[in-house]
Amino acid sequence: MTETLATIDTPAALIESTRMQRNIQRMQRHMNELGVRFRPHVKTSKCIEVAKAQRDAGALGITVSTLKEVEQFFAEGFTDILYAVGMAPHRLPHALELRRRGCALGILTDSVASARAIVEFGRASGEAFDVLIEVDTDGHRSGIKPEEDALIEVGRVLHEGGMRLGGVLTHAGSSYELDTPEALKAMAEQERSACVRAAQRLGGAGLPCPVVSVGSTPTALAADALDGVTEVRAGVYVFFDLVMRNIGVCTEDDIALSVLTTVIGHQADKGWAIVDAGWMAMSRDRGTQKQKWDFGYGQICDAQGRVLDGYVLSGANQEHGILSREGEADADIAARFPVGTRLRILPNHACATGAQFPEYHALSDDGSLRAWGRFHGW
Numbered sequence: 001m002t003e004t005l006a007t008i009d010t011p012a013a014l015i016e017s018t019r020m021q022r023n024i025q026r027m028q029r030h031m032n033e034l035g036v037r038f039r040p041h042v043k044t045s046k047c048i049e050v051a052k053a054q055r056d057a058g059a060l061g062i063t064v065s066t067l068k069e070v071e072q073f074f075a076e077g078f079t080d081i082l083y084a085v086g087m088a089p090h091r092l093p094h095a096l097e098l099r100r101r102g103c104a105l106g107i108l109t110d111s112v113a114s115a116r117a118i119v120e121f122g123r124a125s126g127e128a129f130d131v132l133i134e135v136d137t138d139g140h141r142s143g144i145k146p147e148e149d150a151l152i153e154v155g156r157v158l159h160e161g162g163m164r165l166g167g168v169l170t171h172a173g174s175s176y177e178l179d180t181p182e183a184l185k186a187m188a189e190q191e192r193s194a195c196v197r198a199a200q201r202l203g204g205a206g207l208p209c210p211v212v213s214v215g216s217t218p219t220a221l222a223a224d225a226l227d228g229v230t231e232v233r234a235g236v237y238v239f240f241d242l243v244m245r246n247i248g249v250c251t252e253d254d255i256a257l258s259v260l261t262t263v264i265g266h267q268a269d270k271g272w273a274i275v276d277a278g279w280m281a282m283s284r285d286r287g288t289q290k291q292k293w294d295f296g297y298g299q300i301c302d303a304q305g306r307v308l309d310g311y312v313l314s315g316a317n318q319e320h321g322i323l324s325r326e327g328e329a330d331a332d333i334a335a336r337f338p339v340g341t342r343l344r345i346l347p348n349h350a351c352a353t354g355a356q357f358p359e360y361h362a363l364s365d366d367g368s369l370r371a372w373g374r375f376h377g378w
């Protein structure tokens, strides 16, 4: 029997194919207009079918956050892969093995200690690793600041140690704290100019720096000029989510990932409907809590995906979700959402919600569903 939205077990992670394609086209078009190569971060979906759709639209290479992703995507024919998390020395033998099997795997460092470990291991095994230096352009996370002496020192250690110094990479994650077009544009420019500055300093020191790689979904979409940048990375744009909606780079109608859930009971006096999607389905991510609109654990939609304004998943236990109306309690909740009603919930953070599920169900406009696998673990 072919599954439909009415028969499939819940909770289930749905991908609206048309919306996803629209999101992919939007980003790729913008990158083409800016004249830069686009390397999507596939940690959002960890799904072959999604990455293939990004590649078909024009993406060149992929970015990953674990060597498990490298394994899985390489097995499916993706060869140009950037592992964009600082390299831990104990992972070098695995990285070497992947390269020996033909994977063009790039790795990342932001310290002299880790650069030395890469050089030592590379020399001992006769491998010239492709290495990017992570640059900190917003004080958000890891990386070397463009003006720090360590930038040149790391470059020298790698280059003189016989590794292939690929260039610089940054991720302006603090763009997630912004919510106006002006602030996003300014952050995109800060990300660009600081990363280009790091590249210029390496060049000035006589070191190679062919790649200047920047990106987060908000800055990628806000950028209107990327002079000096060779490559952009973005991940969550493929699905979007409520955090991105609050930042202002999408609307609810762009969100391609949702959780299909079933009403299992009520606390009518409190104005609650109980659904079978708790935090095990939605994740614990409360990313909208500090933003301009708090959606609880998610925005409620009907089974067709139409937003039901004011209804949110206000609470979540492991397998129970509490659906309620913001403001005044809904006295008719039991009649509005009888037991057995199917609803959809838009997630706060698509990467976190997707990660709760072993597979997605890709929903076509004709209502048909296809199962797409999803990787887990490291």
Ligand SMILES: Cc1ncc(COP(=O)(O)O)c(C=O)c1O
Binding pocket: 041, 044, 063, 084, 085, 170, 171, 215, 216, 217, 218, 233, 234, 235, 236, 237
């Ligand atoms: C190194 C790196 N590049 C790119 C991204 C993509 O960011 P986003 O999901 O905002 O598109 C991330 C996300 O955390 C990242 O860590």
